[in-house]
Amino acid sequence: MKKEINLEDFKSISVYELLLDRFVSLFFIVSSILSLLPIIHILFGTVFLGLPVIIEEGIAFIIEPPPPPGDGLGGIGPSLVGTFLSSIISLIISIPVTIGTAVFIVEYPYSIFSRLLRMCVKALCEVPTIIVSLVVYSIIVVPLRTFSVFAGSIALFIVMLPYTVTSVSSLLENVPFTYKEAGYSIGMDRFNMVFRIMLGIIKRGLVMSFLLGLLKCMGETAPLLFTLGGSSRFSYPSSLFEPADALTLLIYDFAMSPYENWIKIAWGASCILILIYVGLYVLINKLFKEIEL
Amino acid sequence: MYREDIRFLLVTIIPSIIVLFFLGVTVYVLIKESIDIFSYEGLFFILGSKWSAMENTIGVYSIFPQLLGSFISSIIAIIIALPMSIGTVVFINEYAPRRISNLVSSILLIASGFPTVIYGLWGMRFLTDLVKNYLAPFLYNHFRFIVIFSCTPNPGGYSILTAGILLSIMAVPYITTVINEAYKSIPHKYREGIYSLGALRYQAVLTLLGIIRPAIMGAILLGLGRAFSETVAVTMVIGNVPNKSLCILESGQTITSLIATQFGNSGLFPLMSNALYGAGLLLLIIGITLSLVGIYLITRWRMML
Numbered sequence: 001m002k003k004e005i006n007l008e009d010f011k012s013i014s015v016y017e018l019l020l021d022r023f024v025s026l027f028f029i030v031s032s033i034l035s036l037l038p039i040i041h042i043l044f045g046t047v048f049l050g051l052p053v054i055i056e057e058g059i060a061f062i063i064e065p066p067p068p069p070g071d072g073l074g075g076i077g078p079s080l081v082g083t084f085l086s087s088i089i090s091l092i093i094s095i096p097v098t099i100g101t102a103v104f105i106v107e108y109p110y111s112i113f114s115r116l117l118r119m120c121v122k123a124l125c126e127v128p129t130i131i132v133s134l135v136v137y138s139i140i141v142v143p144l145r146t147f148s149v150f151a152g153s154i155a156l157f158i159v160m161l162p163y164t165v166t167s168v169s170s171l172l173e174n175v176p177f178t179y180k181e182a183g184y185s186i187g188m189d190r191f192n193m194v195f196r197i198m199l200g201i202i203k204r205g206l207v208m209s210f211l212l213g214l215l216k217c218m219g220e221t222a223p224l225l226f227t228l229g230g231s232s233r234f235s236y237p238s239s240l241f242e243p244a245d246a247l248t249l250l251i252y253d254f255a256m257s258p259y260e261n262w263i264k265i266a267w268g269a270s271c272i273l274i275l276i277y278v279g280l281y282v283l284i285n286k287l288f289k290e291i292e293l
Numbered sequence: 294m295y296r297e298d299i300r301f302l303l304v305t306i307i308p309s310i311i312v313l314f315f316l317g318v319t320v321y322v323l324i325k326e327s328i329d330i331f332s333y334e335g336l337f338f339i340l341g342s343k344w345s346a347m348e349n350t351i352g353v354y355s356i357f358p359q360l361l362g363s364f365i366s367s368i369i370a371i372i373i374a375l376p377m378s379i380g381t382v383v384f385i386n387e388y389a390p391r392r393i394s395n396l397v398s399s400i401l402l403i404a405s406g407f408p409t410v411i412y413g414l415w416g417m418r419f420l421t422d423l424v425k426n427y428l429a430p431f432l433y434n435h436f437r438f439i440v441i442f443s444c445t446p447n448p449g450g451y452s453i454l455t456a457g458i459l460l461s462i463m464a465v466p467y468i469t470t471v472i473n474e475a476y477k478s479i480p481h482k483y484r485e486g487i488y489s490l491g492a493l494r495y496q497a498v499l500t501l502l503g504i505i506r507p508a509i510m511g512a513i514l515l516g517l518g519r520a521f522s523e524t525v526a527v528t529m530v531i532g533n534v535p536n537k538s539l540c541i542l543e544s545g546q547t548i549t550s551l552i553a554t555q556f557g558n559s560g561l562f563p564l565m566s567n568a569l570y571g572a573g574l575l576l577l578i579i580g581i582t583l584s585l586v587g588i589y590l591i592t593r594w595r596m597m598l
Contacts, residue, residue, distance in 0.1 A: 104308070123581055130522070131577050221408070
């Protein structure tokens with residue numbers, strides 16, 4: 001039997017539904033503005049409060065050691081050096097370890113050890129950074145009996161490692177198989193094939209991954225809390241096995257101190273950190289536009 | 294096996310063992326250092342509510358208030374951040390023109406990697422004022438009958454609520470990224486199907502959000518894990534006094550801020566550093582469980598798609 005088509009079922013959209021549509025749209029737009037507002041405020045607030053301090057001190061701000069509490073302005077020289085030193089050392093350690101691990105994960109994908117490794121990298125990614133600090137304190141700072149740049153670098157290395165391994169192994173996985181075949185067909189062994197051909201193909205992505213890792217290191221605070229020292233921010237570190245300071249530690253300590261001039265220094269230091277961070281980030285994106293991570 | 298292949302294996306397996314070694318050492322050190330406190334205090338370490346180095350001769354350490362503080366502040370963070378993140382994801386994908394949506398995503402990407410100490414500094418300067426002058430008095434005056442708003446607000450604005458709000462600001466970029474990835478991976482046929490039925494935009498969006506519900510659950514857990522293990526920013530705004538009640542307008546303490554503030558002088562007292570390592574072990578277990586369950590939910594949802 002033929003069913004009658006009732007036109008009433010296709011009635012037009014009600015006013016109520018149209019209003020609801022507008023209302024829900026409004027919610028989405030407002031919520032996205034609300035989520036961006038604090039971020040933009042943080043960016044500009046830091047620059048507005050920090051830049052005057054930097055301008056007031058001029059070039060001395062990035063050379064001089066910080067002032068004594070409550071009296072005058074100085075700079076953040078030693079902390080800046082400590083930040084660069086510790087993050088660059090951790091980067092240097094992490095390059096061979098990252099590449100080796102990532103190659104292992106990609107080249108032996110079905111072995112039990114490689115699966116275990118994948119899981120461990122995932123887990124290491126989620127280890128709270130303050131725990132890394134506790135552990136490095138107990139395995140490096142206690143035996144050496146001093147806070148040191150070395151300990152700080154190891155802590156940063158552990159924090160950075162899972163991120164770089166993940167991104168490098170995903171880069172390696174995306175290398176087309178024909179390149180491998182071509183490598184083997186001209187008589188290369190596995191070592192040469194991976195380290196000459198595959199790493200050559202992902203060269204740009206490799207540089208980008210490590211730069212992002214460096215960026216992450218420079219912004220970390222918690223891993224350095226019990227490893228780098230921090231209190232030695234009034235003089236430049238003279239060796240890798242001596243305590244040093246980092247920008248982030250300086251900001252953390254000075255912001256919680258009651259002294260006006262230290263808080264001002266903290267804002268200046270934050271401004272420098274933000275400028276370095278955003279500058280490097282924009283640079284990376286400009287240089288490596290076509291690579292998706 | 295050829296000689297060259299052995300060279301290859303050695304070059305790759307040694308770094309891999311280093312990675313495994315660090316994870317193993319982390320677990321080993323935390324267990325070894327905290328075994329004393331667990332054998333001495335037992336379950337009281339988790340369920341008791343007193344942190345005092347001067348009590349008895351060797352001190353009494355228990356971390357229930359800090360555990361509670363961690364949970365409450367991260368839950369506040371997720372409650373605030375989740376609707377904002379979902380709104381942002383929908384805005385990026387459905388409403389904004391391409392240029393604006395690119396701009397928004399790149400701002401969020403930058404913000405997700407921002408040094409956390411800068412969030413903390415900003416929170417101390419601006420957020421505490423906001424809470425002290427507007428939010429806390431308002432909540433206290435109008436909603437005093439609810440137990441979490443029932444105490445007199447902290448005069449400086451340093452409270453669990455402040456920490457929760459700051460954590461939510463930090464969680465939004467992360468949660469947005471996770472949900473956005475899921476939203477983008479919905480097959481196009483669903484969208485076509487919904488619109489072909491004559492759905493309005495909001496109906497289509499709500500249906501699509503329904504499809505990614507497991508991924509949203511995963512994002513919630515991942516965000517909770519992140520918020521739970523965040524250290525520096527929380528320490529700077531929470532006030533660092535063990536909280537006495539469920540009230541969120543008072544100063545409080547989280548496990549991470551306990552470790553960050555107490556570890557420096559823990560060498561002076563016999564059992565204190567063991568207690569802090571114990572707290573770290575709990576933090577590790579809870580944080581990793583939350584995150585890994587979150588990752589599991591998202592991957593399982595991807596498989597089902």
